Structure formats: C-alpha cells, structure tokens
Amino acid sequence: MDSRIRRMIFLAILTSLALAISLIEHFFPVPLPIPGAKLGLSNMVILSTIVVFGGRDGLLVALLKSFLLMLVTGSVTGFIYSLAGSIVSSLVMILAHKFWMPPFSLVGVSELGALGHNTAQVGVAALVLENKGIFYYLPILTLVGVGTGFFVGLACNYLVSHLDRVFRKK
Amino acid sequence: MQKKVNRADKILILILLVASLVAIYFSINRARQKSQVYVSIQVDGVEIDRLDLSKSMDGQDKVYKTKYGTNVVSFKDGQVYVSHADCRDKICMMEKPISKKNEMIICLPHHFVVEIKGFDGGDGPDVMVK
Numbered sequence: 001m002d003s004r005i006r007r008m009i010f011l012a013i014l015t016s017l018a019l020a021i022s023l024i025e026h027f028f029p030v031p032l033p034i035p036g037a038k039l040g041l042s043n044m045v046i047l048s049t050i051v052v053f054g055g056r057d058g059l060l061v062a063l064l065k066s067f068l069l070m071l072v073t074g075s076v077t078g079f080i081y082s083l084a085g086s087i088v089s090s091l092v093m094i095l096a097h098k099f100w101m102p103p104f105s106l107v108g109v110s111e112l113g114a115l116g117h118n119t120a121q122v123g124v125a126a127l128v129l130e131n132k133g134i135f136y137y138l139p140i141l142t143l144v145g146v147g148t149g150f151f152v153g154l155a156c157n158y159l160v161s162h163l164d165r166v167f168r169k170k
Numbered sequence: 171m172q173k174k175v176n177r178a179d180k181i182l183i184l185i186l187l188v189a190s191l192v193a194i195y196f197s198i199n200r201a202r203q204k205s206q207v208y209v210s211i212q213v214d215g216v217e218i219d220r221l222d223l224s225k226s227m228d229g230q231d232k233v234y235k236t237k238y239g240t241n242v243v244s245f246k247d248g249q250v251y252v253s254h255a256d257c258r259d260k261i262c263m264m265e266k267p268i269s270k271k272n273e274m275i276i277c278l279p280h281h282f283v284v285e286i287k288g289f290d291g292g293d294g295p296d297v298m299v300k
Contacts, residue, residue: 108179115186139193146186153179 010167011049011057018045018065019072026073037121037141038082040089040114044152047093047110048159052167055094062090084124089117106160107153114145114152207271209250211243212283223250223269223286238280250284251275 021042030037042065050058066086070079093113096104104112118141126134211219213236221232227245231253234241241262242254249267252275262277268286275284 103176103178104182105174105176105179107175108182111179111182111186136197139190139197142186142190143194146183146190150183154175 006167007053007057011053011061014045014049015061015064015068018042018061019068021045022065022069023072026069026075039148040117040145041148041152043089043093043110043113043117043149044155044159046090047097047106047113047152047156048163050090050094050097051106051156051160052163055098058094059087059090062086080128081121081124085117085121088120089113092116105153106156107150110153110156111146111149114149115142118142118145207269207286207288209243210283210285210287212285213238214281215283221250223248234282236280236282238282239277241277241280241282243284250286252277252284255280255282 019042021044022038025038025041028039030039046058046062046065049061063083063086066079066083069082070076090113092115093109096109096112100112101109118138122134122138122141126132207223209221209223210217211221211232211234213234219232219234221227221243223245225248227250228247230245232243234243240254240256241252244251244253246267249269251267252262252265255262255277257277257279259279262275262282265275268275268284271286271288273286276282
C-alpha cells in the first residue's frame with residue numbers, strides 16, 4: 001500500500017480515537033467555572049502520535065480533534081479556550097520530546113504538556129472574560145493535570161511501542 | 171523505550187505539587203482575611219471612605235481633612251484607631267483601637283466617625299431577646 005495513504009489512514013484513526021476519548025471526557029462534570037476544562041486524557045493519543053509520527057502530524061491530530069469535538073458537541077465557546085490549550089500543549093510536548101527527552105521521560109513531557117494546556121486555557125479565559133480572578137483556578141487545574149499527566153505519560157510508554165510496531169509492520 | 175519515570179520527571183511533579191498547594195493556601199488565606207469587616211469613615215453621617223482592616227494595613231496612615239478639622243486614622247495588628255486630631259479635647263485619640271463590627275470611634279467636634287462595618291449587612295438587629 002502506498003505509504004502516504006497508510007500514514008493518512010493511521011492518522012485518521014488516531015484522530016477519531018482522540019475524539020472519542022475527548023467526547024467521553026466532555027460529559028464528565030468538572031466543578032470549575034472554566035469553559036472546556038477537562039481531564040485531558042486524549043493527550044495519550046496525541047503524544048503517542050507525536051512520538052511515532054512526528055511533531056507535525058501530532059499537531060495535526062490535535063487540531064483536527066479540537067475542531068471535530070466542537071462540531072460534535074456544539075460547544076463553540078468552549079472550543080476557543082480548548083483550542084488555545086491544545087495548540088500550546090501540543091507545541092510544548094513537541095519541543096519537550098525533541099530537546100528535553102534525555103532529562104525527562106514521556107511522563108515529564110506529558111506533565112509539561114498538561115501544564116501548558118492549563119496555563120494557556122486559563123490565560124485565554126482570563127483575557128476574554130477580562131477577569132484576573134480566573135487565575136485562582138490555575139493551582140487546582142495544575143494539581144489535577146499533574147495527576148492525569150502522570151497516568152497519560154505512563155500509558156504513552158506502552159502505546160508508543162505498540163503503535164510503532166503496528167505501523168512499521170508491512 | 172524506557173518504561174520508567176526519570177528523576178527530572180519526579181522533580182517537576184514535586185515542584186508543580188508544592189507550587190499549587192502553596193498557591194491554594196495563600197488564596198484561601200487572602201479570601202478569609204479580607205472578607206468579614208471593613209472600616210467606614212463617615213463625616214456628617216455620610217460615608218466618605220472605606221478601608222480594609224487587615225494586617226497589611228499596618229503602618230498606613232490615612233489623613234482626613236474636612237471643613238471641621240483634621241483626623242488621622244492609623245492601623246496596628248488588624249485594629250484601627252485615631253492617631254492624630256486637631257480638635258480641642260482629643261477624646262477620639264484616647265479611645266482604644268477597635269476591630270469588631272459595629273464598634274465606633276467618634277470625634278464629635280469634627281463630626282467624624284470611624285465605624286467597623288461588616289460585608290454581610292451590619293444593619294440587622296444588634297440583640298434579640300425572646
């Protein structure tokens with residue numbers, strides 16, 4: 001099979017996987033007045049894509065997922081905030097994976113991505129709503145992000161080896 | 171791929187945990203300090219200023235010059251008192267520092283009142299007898 005088509009198919013499946021996880025998360029109630037605040041488990045898929053397919057494809061999956069999530073759930077306002085978070089966290093993870101992997105492992109990269117996501121989301125929310133008080137929720141978001149980021153990073157270790165093996169197999 | 175957690179990861183997690191907990195502690199502390207009461211400065215029964223009554227106000231002197239005269243309000247240990255007045259009897263300066271809701275320091279010649287008010291509506295009944 002043409003390698004480009006094979007790659008596209010994989011990325012499409014990965015995108016829908018990330019979308020499915022995000023959808024389930026979307027219906028998880030989060031007790032914070034920040035629109036679009038979620039557990040961020042879909043980063044499992046995004047980080048794995050970054051490692052196996054490269055930063056560009058990882059970012060593509062993240063953007064597509066965010067966009068599709070908005071279309072499916074209909075939450076347009078939440079989209080703006082989560083898009084900012086997705087972009088920043090994807091970029092952070094791409095950079096961290098490329099330059100800081102020796103000191104950090106995938107867990108650390110995932111944690112950094114979570115941190116970037118939360119900070120960007122809170123920042124955009126504070127900017128749009130013109131309310132600095134929103135930053136008071138950053139510590140709590142960070143705590144949750146540290147927890148889920150750890151789990152996501154661990155899961156990625158296994159995901160990456162399997163994904164890599166499946167993709168490379170002829 | 172190494173299936174483990176590096177030392178750098180643990181340090182990062184530790185830093186994030188500590189920083190978040192510290193930040194939460196401080197924001198709760200701040201909220202509790204500022205909320206309950208404030209100082210109301212009144213002249214001729216009209217409130218002309220509102221001041222915070224927290225430890226951070228210590229050392230800050232507020233000067234009020236009206237057509238009646240001058241009064242200076244100061245803070246110490248979360249309490250407020252009149253540190254200077256150019257009225258004749260200076261009774262207001264002799265009053266002890268106040269900090270509880272509904273307490274007042276009055277300078278009669280200057281029509282000047284320092285009153286502690288609460289944010290949750292201090293105009294409820296003072297005492298209820300059944």
